Amino acid sequence: MDGADLRDFLDEASEHLDGLADALDSGRRDAEAAAELFRHLHTLKGGARSLGLRQLESALHDGEGVLHGGGALDDGSLERLRALVNDVDRQVGELRDGRVLEHARPDAASPTSPAPAVAPRVRIDVACLARLAETASDLALDRGQLAELARTTQDARLAGAVQRLRAHVARLHEGLAEARMEPTKTLWRRLPGVVQDLAGALGKRVVLETSGGETRVDRRVVDALAEPLVHAIRNAVDHGIEPAEARRLAGKPAVGRIRLSAAVSASALLIEVADDGGGIDLDALRLRAVQRRLLGLREATFLDDDAALALAFAPGLSTAGEVTTVSGRGVGLDAVKAAAESLGGSARLRSRDGAGTTLAIEVPLSVGLMPAFIVHSAGERWAVPMAAAREVAWSALEPLPDAPAVALASVRGRPVPAIRVGRTAGAPRGAAIVLVVATSRGLLGLAIDGVSDEEDLLVQPLPGRLDPTGVAAGAAVLGDGTAVVVLDPNGLARTLPAAVALPPDAAVSAAAPHVDAFVTVDDVHATRYGIPVAHVSRVTAHATAAAAGVPLFAVHDGRLGPQTHEAGAVLLVEVAGRHLGIVSPGGVDIDFGPGNNGVRSLILDSAWEPAP
Amino acid sequence: MTTAGEIVFTFTVCRHLLGVAVRDVSEVGVCPFVAPLHHPPAPFVGVAAHRGHVVPVVDLCPRHRAEPPPCLFLHAGDALVALVADELGEVAQICPVADELPSVPSWAVGLVTAIATAPRIGLVLLIDANAFRLWEAPVG
DSSP, X not given: OOHHHHHHHHHHHHHHHHHHHHHHHTXXXXXXXXXXXXXXXXXXXXXXHHTTOHHHHHHHHHHHHHHTTOSXXXXXXXXXXXXXXXXXXXXXXXXXXXXXXXXXXXXXXXXXXXXXXXXOOOOOOHXXXXXXXXXXXXXXXXXXXXXXXXXXXXXXXXXXXHHHXXXXXXXXXXHHHHHHEEEGGGGGSSHHHXXXXXXXXXXXXXXXEEEOTTOEEEHHHHHHHHHHHHHXXXXXXXXXXOOHHHHHHTXXXXXXXXXXXXXXXXXXXXXXEEEOSOOOOHHHHHHHHHHTTSSOHHHHHTOOHHHHHHGGGSTTOOOSSSOOSSSTTSTTHHHHHHHHHHTTOEEEEEEETTTEEEEEEEEESOSSEEEEXXXXXXXXXXXXXXXXXXXXXXXXXXXXXXXEEEEEEEETTEEXXXXXXXXXXXXXXXXXXXXXXXXXXXXXXXXESEEEEEEEEEOBOOOGGGOTTOOEEEEEEOTTSOEEEEXXXXXXXXXXXXXXXXXXXXXXXXXXXXXXXXEEEEOTTSOEEEEEGGGEEEEEEHHHHHHTTOOEEEEETTEEEEOOOSOSEEEEEEETTXXXXXXXXXXXXXXXXXXXXXXXXXXXXXXXXXXX | OOOTTOEEEEEEETTEEEEEEGGGEEEEEEOOOOEEOXXXXXXXEEEEXXXXXXXXXXXSXXXXXXXXXXXXXXXXXTEEEEXXXXXXXXXXXXXXXXXXXXXXXXGGTTTEEEEEEETTTEEEEEEOGGGGOOTTOOOO
């Protein structure tokens, strides 16, 4: 037996036991009260049977027997039911404590093995959880303002208190995030029934296959996508899957197939609804857009296929040849897109003529705080999700002849395509600090002027029209009270020409939340040393730091000493009120603890003195 | 649509006097720091923080400004939009003179809904805050 299944059953059982107790205490004895008791007992019995809880099933079966005669309840039957509910309550309590010895399902553990222990859980109102999360977010924003105050006043005690506050707020957020998580499969509990009913009504045969249901996501994501997914599935059954005869003529199996999958990439959840139907008729979409005066005839004629496909998301634009009673009123894909965008995500369609349609919905795994690096480039400031960041390096940029907006950076000897961040930055050339980020296409370098800070951002979605290139994950208010646009690494990768190949991301563990970020530098013997990112003011180029008159040092066997290279990246840090730069000839990395790959800690404290 | 007799908030953009219905103005203040966007559709230039929320910023005549300019926070549908102005003008009662627009600057084409006169201040190009709605944008 799966622990998660048992936990779900126990949650459900608590609700039914509450319902049974309420019905028994209500004083009602009519047939309606009896029917309500029967419903609770019967549902519980089904759950107990599916988990092989024979003793519980048997007790519930007895309860049904008490009610089997129908009609009103008498004193005797009420008495027996109360005793029975007490017995069921006791058995459920034992299951919750992991004390029960009964699991008679033959293919499961031996009859005497104990049930998996289930950690005690309390039910909490979603609105209460949301209020707590809001308060935690406000706390994080206040912390940002305090950090800014500590920076401007250079108050070391305040800075220390802010650091501790930061750790507490981070733990609070992690706890709240965990409390909000639910398996994705809760999204599609209703869907097999929807497919079955709709296919039956349309005279079609359709199977629904699901995968990735164990992926855990923010409950608000589940809530926001549940209804739109029903629309998407109804669309797939109604408009996607062809009638059996058409499928036979096209040489396809008579039974249509809809594949519903969930997967995690970087910090996003990708849900796909793929059918093996006829695909979307793009000319019909163009025609419908003209009829609905969304487009002129000439405009529609010259609309490329991708833009025509995007029309399917327009409100009220049905793709069906005729409006059907079930889902052909054009309600559906626009609702899916609106829900995805309201979560800061996106919805896209892929269609192959005769081979089917895939709807891809991508949303952030969590709609809470997002840890991000604040980077600056060409006088502009942007945020980059920390979950996607892999490495920072100083590199020469070699423009690609076929793609002038892309250059090849060399990151620890490995070529990584890089782009300039910022509107006015122009083509990448010369040399720059390169922040390497993981994208759905592979690793991409962002050529920037420096990393100035790290903040937990409450990301707000941007309307799609404001971000036509799709490179923004949203926008947020920083601790200093100003706004910043959060870049979406996947969106940036999508702007690259298809011919530019991105190297694969070796560390595909980005979905795991980071514990502590620290920046690593190389010492003169190429040994890596780590400094908590909170102590780092920013990363800049050697020339910039030297021009600003910052005293520069290199790491020698764990201590600071004279610089040996007058090039590379410089980590600007503050130690005991002194600002200094640490030169790292091989670039700087961002690592996430505590599994720090053998990186040693560089101790920077008030006792610090540079080596002679 | 602004109608005759309505009270409008006037402001200048590139030496043109513009007006927007007072009912559409949530607040007037100094424009907050504008975070740029990648290729936003004109006249949007970026986003700014306003009372803890991110609002889109509209600059009808973008150029370098030495000082933070004044800004009108407008109700555009359910959302707020920050509209950058060069100078703030008077609050005036207007009488529209023509729905047919003679010549309006290129940046105002599609935004100006009518031309009005107002006592003492002359011609005012009326704009509709709903032109900056983003969430329920039509396709195409």
